[in-house]
Amino acid sequence: xxxxxxxxxxxxxxxxxxxxxxxxxxxxxxxxxxxxxxxxxxxxxxxxxxxxxxxxxxxxxxxxxxxxxxxxxxxxxxxxxxxxxxxxxxxxxxxxxxxxxxxxxxxxxxxxxxxxxxxxxxxxxxxxxxxxxxxxxxxxxxxxxxxxxxxxxxxxxxxxxxxxxxxxxxxxxxxxxxxxxxxxxxxxxxxxxxxxxxxxxxxxxxxxxxxxxxxxxxxxxxxxxxxxxxxxxxxxxxxxxxxxxxxxxxxxxxxxxxxxxxxxxxxxxxxxxxxxxxxxxxxxxxxxxxxxxxxxxxxxxxxxxxxxxxxxxxxxxxxxxxxxxxxxxxxxxxxxxxxxxxxxxxxxxxxxxxxxxxxxxxxxxxxxxxxxxxxxxxxxxxxxxxxxxxxxxxxxxxxxxxxxxxxxxxxxxxxxxxxxxxxxxxxxxxxxxxxxxxxxxxx
Amino acid sequence: xxxxxxxxxxxxxxxxxxxxxxxxxxxxxxxxxxxxxxxxxxxxxxxxxxxxxxxxxxxxxxxxxxxxxxxxxxxxxxxxxxxxxxxxxxxxxxxxxxxxxxxxxxxxxxxxxxxxxxxxxxxxxxxxxxxxxxxxxxxxxxxxxxxxxxxxxxxxxxxxxxxxxxxxxxxxxxxxxxxxxxxxxxxxxxxxxxxxxxxxxxxxxxxxxxxxxxxxxxxxxxxxxxxxxxxxxxxxxxxxxxxxxxxxxxxxxxxxxxxxxxxxxxxxxxxxxxxxxxxxxxxxxxxxxxxxxxxxxxxxxxxxxxxxxxxxxxxxxxxxxxxxxxxxxxxxxxxxxxxxxxxxxxxxxxxxxxxxxxxxxxxxxxxxxxxxxxxxxxxxxxxxxxxxxxxxxxxxxxxxxxxxxxxxxxxxxxxxxxxxxxxxxxxxxxxxxxxxxxxxxxx
Numbered sequence: 042x043x044x045x046x047x048x049x050x051x052x053x054x055x056x057x058x059x060x061x062x063x064x065x066x067x068x069x070x071x072x073x074x075x076x077x078x079x080x081x082x083x084x085x086x087x088x089x090x091x092x093x094x095x096x097x098x099x100x101x102x103x104x105x106x107x108x109x110x111x112x113x114x115x116x117x118x119x120x121x122x123x124x125x126x127x128x129x130x131x132x133x134x135x136x137x138x139x140x141x142x143x144x145x146x147x148x149x150x151x152x153x154x155x156x157x158x159x160x161x162x163x164x165x166x167x168x169x170x171x172x173x174x175x176x177x178x179x180x181x182x183x184x185x186x187x188x189x190x191x192x193x194x195x196x197x198x199x200x201x202x203x204x205x206x207x208x209x210x211x212x213x214x215x216x217x218x219x220x221x222x223x224x225x226x227x228x229x230x231x232x233x234x235x236x237x238x239x240x241x242x243x244x245x246x247x248x249x250x251x252x253x254x255x256x257x258x259x260x261x262x263x264x265x266x267x268x269x270x271x272x273x274x275x276x277x278x279x280x281x282x283x284x285x286x287x288x289x290x291x292x293x294x295x296x297x298x299x300x301x302x303x304x305x306x307x308x309x310x311x312x313x314x315x316x317x318x319x320x321x322x323x324x325x326x327x328x329x330x331x332x333x334x335x336x337x338x339x340x341x342x343x344x345x346x347x348x349x350x351x352x353x354x355x356x357x358x359x360x361x362x363x364x365x366x367x368x369x370x371x372x373x374x375x376x377x378x379x380x381x382x383x384x385x386x387x388x389x390x391x392x393x394x395x396x397x398x399x400x401x402x403x404x405x406x407x408x409x410x411x412x413x414x415x416x417x418x419x420x421x422x423x424x425x426x427x428x429x430x431x432x433x434x435x436x437x438x439x440x441x442x443x444x445x446x447x448x449x450x451x452x453x454x455x456x457x458x459x460x461x462x463x464x465x466x467x468x469x470x471x472x473x474x475x476x477x478x479x480x481x482x483x484x
Numbered sequence: 485x486x487x488x489x490x491x492x493x494x495x496x497x498x499x500x501x502x503x504x505x506x507x508x509x510x511x512x513x514x515x516x517x518x519x520x521x522x523x524x525x526x527x528x529x530x531x532x533x534x535x536x537x538x539x540x541x542x543x544x545x546x547x548x549x550x551x552x553x554x555x556x557x558x559x560x561x562x563x564x565x566x567x568x569x570x571x572x573x574x575x576x577x578x579x580x581x582x583x584x585x586x587x588x589x590x591x592x593x594x595x596x597x598x599x600x601x602x603x604x605x606x607x608x609x610x611x612x613x614x615x616x617x618x619x620x621x622x623x624x625x626x627x628x629x630x631x632x633x634x635x636x637x638x639x640x641x642x643x644x645x646x647x648x649x650x651x652x653x654x655x656x657x658x659x660x661x662x663x664x665x666x667x668x669x670x671x672x673x674x675x676x677x678x679x680x681x682x683x684x685x686x687x688x689x690x691x692x693x694x695x696x697x698x699x700x701x702x703x704x705x706x707x708x709x710x711x712x713x714x715x716x717x718x719x720x721x722x723x724x725x726x727x728x729x730x731x732x733x734x735x736x737x738x739x740x741x742x743x744x745x746x747x748x749x750x751x752x753x754x755x756x757x758x759x760x761x762x763x764x765x766x767x768x769x770x771x772x773x774x775x776x777x778x779x780x781x782x783x784x785x786x787x788x789x790x791x792x793x794x795x796x797x798x799x800x801x802x803x804x805x806x807x808x809x810x811x812x813x814x815x816x817x818x819x820x821x822x823x824x825x826x827x828x829x830x831x832x833x834x835x836x837x838x839x840x841x842x843x844x845x846x847x848x849x850x851x852x853x854x855x856x857x858x859x860x861x862x863x864x865x866x867x868x869x870x871x872x873x874x875x876x877x878x879x880x881x882x883x884x885x886x887x888x889x890x891x892x893x894x895x896x897x898x899x900x901x902x903x904x905x906x907x908x909x910x911x912x913x914x915x916x917x918x919x920x921x922x923x924x925x926x927x
Contacts (some may be wrong), residue, residue, distance in 0.1 A: 149820030340815055362815030369812045372783055372805030375827030377592030382825040384818030 092120030094128065094176070097426075098203030099433060100164035102154065104146025108438035111144065111167075113430035116159045118207055122179045125210050127186055133227030134171030134201035135419070136437055139388070143167055144437075150388055152198055166200025169388075172227035173206065173213070184210045191218040193230055193402065195395045197388040214399045220410045224419055232262030233405045233414070234398070235360060235387050236270055236336075239263075243358045243383060244334040250275030253325050255350055256336035257281040257309070257343045258363060260294060262418075265301055267336060269414050270405075272302030279321065279332065279350075281343065284308040301415065313346055321350055330354065341366030348374050348382075360385040535563030537571065537619070540869075541646030542876060543607035545597065547589025551881035554587065554610075556873035559602045561650055565622045568653050570629055576670030577614030577644035578862070579880055581804075582831070586610055587880075593831055595641055609643025612831075615670035616649065616656070627653045634661040636673055636845065638838045640831040657842045663853045667862055675705030676848045676857070677841070678803060678830050679713055679779075682706075686801045686826060687777040693718030696768050698793055699779035700724040700752070700786045701806060703737060708744055710779060712857050713848075715745030722764065722775065722793075724786065727751040744858065756789055764793055773797065784809030791817050791825075803828040 095117055101110040122128055142148035144167050152165035175190045186192070192213035194201065199212065216226055240248065248254065254271060258264050259280030271278045280303045285291045295306040305324060311317060325331045331352025337344045338361030348357055348370060357380065359368060374380050391398045408414035422436045538560055544553040565571055585591035587610050595608035618633045629635070635656035637644065642655065659669055683691065691697065697714060701707050702723030714721045723746045728734045738749040748767060754760060768774050774795025780787045781804030791800055791813065800823065802811060817823050834841045851857035865879045 149816070359813075359815055359818040361819075367812040367814045368818070369810040370802075370825065371810045372802060372827075373592065375802040375811070375825065376804075376829045377827075379827060379829065379832060382813065382818065384815075384820075384822060386819045386822065389822060 094118040094120070094205055096158075096203060096205035098158060098166055098200070099168075099437075100158070100160055100166055101144055102160065102162040102164045104144065106438060107141060107144050108434045111430075111434045111437065112160075112164075113433060114158065114160050114164070118205055120177070122177065122207060123209075124179055125184070126207050127178050127184065127192075127210060127213070128176040129173035129192065129206045129208055129213070130176040131201065131204055131206070132172045132174055132191070132223035134168050135228055135231065136168075136202075136422075137170060137231050139197075139231075140167050140169060140202075141437060149386065150197065166203060168201030168203070169194065169197040169199060170227065170230045171199075171201030172216070172223050173208075176205065186210070186213075186215060191216050191223075191226060193226065195398065196392045214395065214402065216402065216406060221406060222416075225409050225416055226406065228262075228416070228419060229402050229405050229409075230391070230398075231387060233266040233270070234391065234401050235385065236263045236266035237401055237405060238387075238390055239336055239358045239360065239385050240267060240270055240274070240276065240334070243356050243385070245354070245356060245381070248274070248276050248334060251277065251328060252330070252334075253277045253279065253304075253328055253332045254334040254336065255279040255281070255332050255347055256338075257312075257347060258338040258361065259298060259303065259306065261338060263336070263338065263360065265298070265415075265418075268298060268301045268303045270408075273408065273413060277304040277324075277328075278302075279304065279324070280306045281309055281312045281347075282306060284310060309343060313342065317346075318350065325352070334358070336360065337368070338363055340364045340368050344368040345370070348380055351378070351380055354379045354381075356381045356383065358383055358385045360387075537561040537563070537648055539601075539646060539648035541601060541609055541643070542611075542880075543601070543603055543609055544587055545603065545605040545607045547587065549881060550584060550587050551877045554873075554877045554880065555603075555607075556876060557601065557603050557607070561648055563620070565620065565650060566652075567622055568627070569650050570621050570627065570635075570653060570656070571619040572616035572635065572649045572651055572656070573619040574644065574647050574649070575615045575617055575634070575666035577611050578671055578674065579611070579645075579865075580613060580674050582640075582674075583610050583612060583645075584880060592829065593640065595643075609646060611644030611646070612637065612640040612642060613670065613673045614642070614644030615659070615666050616651075619648065629653070629656075629658060634659050634666075634669060636669065638841070639835045657838065657845065659845065659849060664849060665859075668852050668859055669849065671705075671859070671862060672845055672848050672852075673834070673841075674830060676709040676713070677834065677844050678706045678828065679709035680844055680848060681830075681833055682779055682801045682803065682828050683710060683713055683717070683719065683777070686799050686828070688797070688799060688824070691717070691719050691777060694720065694771060695773070695777075696720045696722065696747075696771055696775045697777040697779065698722040698724070698775050698790055699781075700755075700790060701781040701804065702741060702746065702749065704781060706779070706781065706803065708741070708858075711741060711744045711746045713851075716851065716856060720747045720767075720771075721745075722747065722767070723749045724752055724755045724790075725749060727753060752786060756785065760789075761793065768795075777801070779803065780811070781806055783807045783811050787811040788813070791823055794821070794823055797822045797824075799824045799826065801826055801828045803830075 095115065098114050098116070099111050100114045101107075101112065103110060118128060139148055143150070143152055143165075152167070154163040154165050156163050158164075158166070171194065173192050175186050175188050175192065177188060178184060178186055192208075192215050195212050195214050199208075200206065218226065240254065244252070244254075254267075254276055256264055256267055256278065259268065259278075260282050264280065268278055268280060280298055282291075282294060282298070285294055291308060298306045307317070321332060332350050333352060333355050335347035335351055335355065335357040337347055337357055337359045340359070340362040341364035343364060344357065344359065345368065348368075351357060355378070357368075359382070362368075368382065370380075370382060375382075405414060409416070422433075424433060538558065540556060540558050542554050543557045544550075544555065546553060561571060582591055586593070586595055586608075595610070597606040597608050599606050601607075601609075614637065616635050618629050618631050618635065620631060621627060621629055635651075635658050638655050638657050642651075643649065661669065683697065687695070687697075697710075697719055699707055699710055699721065702711065702721075703725050707723065711721055711723060723741055725734075725737060725741070728737055734751060741749045750760070764775060775793050776795060776798050778790040778794055778798065778800040780790050780800055780802045783802070783805035784807035786807060787800070787802065788811065791811075794800060798821070800811075802825070805811075811825065813823075813825060818825075848857060852859070865876075867876060
């Protein structure tokens with residue numbers, strides 16, 4: 042389990058195999074998924090009669106806990122695609138904290154409820170991140186997309202927790218699949234993009250080679266991405282983690298992050314100790330502005346200590362609040378040290394400029410292809426056609442309750458629908474924080 | 485006292501008349517100041533023998549309370565000025581909280597201690613704001629400055645609490661005195677400049693006509709300046725004040741700020757009430773971004789409520805912390821509302837770009853000349869040549885202890901050395917806050 046330590050957790054991995062007996066009566070016949078292992082890679086999914094595609098989707102019609110709110114909805118998709126649309130087949134999709142908060146109704150962005158996929162009540166499709174294969178295009182399409190191409194959602198709110206989607210052309214971004222796995226492409230949009238933009242867009246002036254940044258929650262998906270990107274760009278990083286249960290595990294995690302490119306790794310305890318700032322002064326000696334950028338996903342004392350660690354005119358970017366405590370800013374830090382405190386919300390960035398998102402995603406995928414950026418560790422959640430609704434609901438809900446699934450060896454067959462999660466513990470805390478934070482949004 | 489309500493307090497006003505008996509032995513004779521009332525306006529100050537000028541300055545050699553640390557030092561200035569320097573005579577100088585904090589050693593900027601004016605120990609000269617008259621220039625000066633011109637310090641740390649100064653040309657900014665009083669020019673650099681820059685430089689994108697801003701401590705010097713400048717530029721303001729001791733006084737203060745141009749004035753109590761945000765929504769309906777800028781000199785709950793009042797992507801600028809409590813920022817406000825929290829320190833701005841400071845000062849002085857900007861209310865602190873050291877020290881110290889001097893009618897004679905103060909109560913709180921804030925600077 043060493044490679045999925047802390048930043049990752051459960052995986053369910055599913056083969057989507059339509060059960061004609063249960064699902065296909067209405068649409069008149071069974072479809073079938075050909076295993077990827079059979080070698081008939083181009084016919085992994087068989088449509089139903091008259092060219093209809095059978096699809097499943099997790100949906101919700103009212104806010105609540107995932108276990109109560111989510112329903113597994115089966116529907117069929119006509120072969121006559123709307124013009125300027127494509128039929129997508131899901132290769133991999135991730136579960137991120139924002140998705141769960143969206144279902145709970147505590148998130149900053151509200152989904153759209155509709156009856157588009159034939160649910161009895163208007164419903165929303167959760168899931169913001171994933172990778173899809175083009176299953177078909179309209180006969181006269183001049184979109185540049187062809188069957189077999191891979192795409193990712195252009196914006197959040199796409200609804201990725203489904204086996205298929207009919208999507209307007211402008212709602213997807215094509216990615217070059219060459220040399221990449223679905224997992225790599227299906228997990229690029231959230232954590233690596235967040236780390237990329239926070240490192241690039243917030244320090245004033247921008248970080249240059251040799252500059253230092255500091256981050257807490259450094260073993261999170263974002264943290265690991267920031268370490269790697271920072272290293273590639275010549276930035277130096279101070280990384281704060283929570284101590285593990287025993288010193289050996291802490292040492293192992295420190296070594297793991299160092300292997301990713303972390304310059305310094307300290308525990309929260311070491312971070313809060315009096316000597317820490319002397320150590321930072323020593324490390325950053327000769328570097329112009331001291332520590333110039335801080336990434337905060339914890340809040341409370343940890344965030345305050347990041348602020349104290351920053352050099353004059355430094356910037357702290359908050360993108361989470363695991364400690365469930367606000368960031369307390371002494372007036373002097375604001376006035377005399379000229380610190381700037383801002384927040385980063387991936388959705389705002391990604392939805393604001395699709396071209397920039399495409400550029401960022403492709404740049405990161407290039408790094409992955411070149412072996413310069415390691416995959417976000419994930420745990421598969423298999424989803425077969427026969428998978429019970431409850432299994433899927435529990436996979437989502439479980440992350441909130443400390444549920445930790447065992448890594449199941451993939452069945453290596455059929456369509457793979459993959460969920461990417463952070464560590465259960467972190468996830469749980471992020472969830473609680475987002476809930477807390479959202480109180481201020483709703484009030 | 486209505487016109488000096490809250491934003492102002494003590495004034496000592498002094499005539500500088502050298503006592504030859506006491507001060508002039510060493511330099512060999514008495515000087516004299518001709519009253520401005522005699523009509524010999526061009527000879528208000530007589531230099532000592534051999535052209536030496538007798539001068540006094542408040543100085544300190546170690547940090548402490550003003551009453552303990554300040555000394556009144558008398559010295560003489562040679563008529564042979566260093567090249568590229570001018571001899572200045574002080575017309576007016578203000579006491580601002582930063583000056584007192586500097587003496588206490590709790591401020592963000594440390595003064596330089598030197599023996600330049602002949603103190604037995606190296607000493608520093610407090611006072612950052614003031615207006616001076618050119619008393620003489622070197623024979624071959626091509627500075628463009630002539631005797632009688634008015635100048636203000638280009639940067640902080642000038643040391644304005646003195647009767648005369650020998651200053652390098654580049655350390656002063658010439659102002660057109662036409663139509664202005666020393667008090668107007670001597671109080672332009674701190675409060676009006678702070679309000680000007682905070683309103684202009686921090687909202688992203690910059691405020692436009694019709695946009696709303698909110699501020700607490702709205703009856704402070706900065707607050708009054710912000711109301712007036714905002715009104716001139718077409719910005720609309722929500723102004724938060726602390727309730728006075730009785731409803732009539734609160735009403736009177738509200739009316740006073742409304743007369744300056746405040747769109748809305750509310751007490752802290754009204755501000756924190758549940759209905760307030762509905763009211764704001766009503767007021768700002770139709771205005772794009774809701775309330776786009778907040779100016780905070782209080783901290784604690786008041787600051788947090790300003791943050792909650794701001795619209796998406798709003799900015800809160802902190803320039804003081806009267807409540808002596810840090811600004812607590814819920815994670816959701818940072819992430820989902822995209823709020824930005826920054827600090828404003830006048831010294832950083834003013835010392836960073838002297839040209840910009842000159843431009844800002846001249847623009848505000850123009851507004852004053854045109855009758856569009858009312859003077860910062862001040863209380864005079866007369867300083868005669870015979871004024872005892874203790875009187876001056878107490879004038880400074882008193883502001884920290886709730887001392888409230890009576891407004892003394894100026895003697896209308898001799899050189900006027902004027903101190904501008906905010907309200908005693910506010911001053912006291914700002915002092916305590918700065919002290920608190922500085923703990924984080926020093927630690």
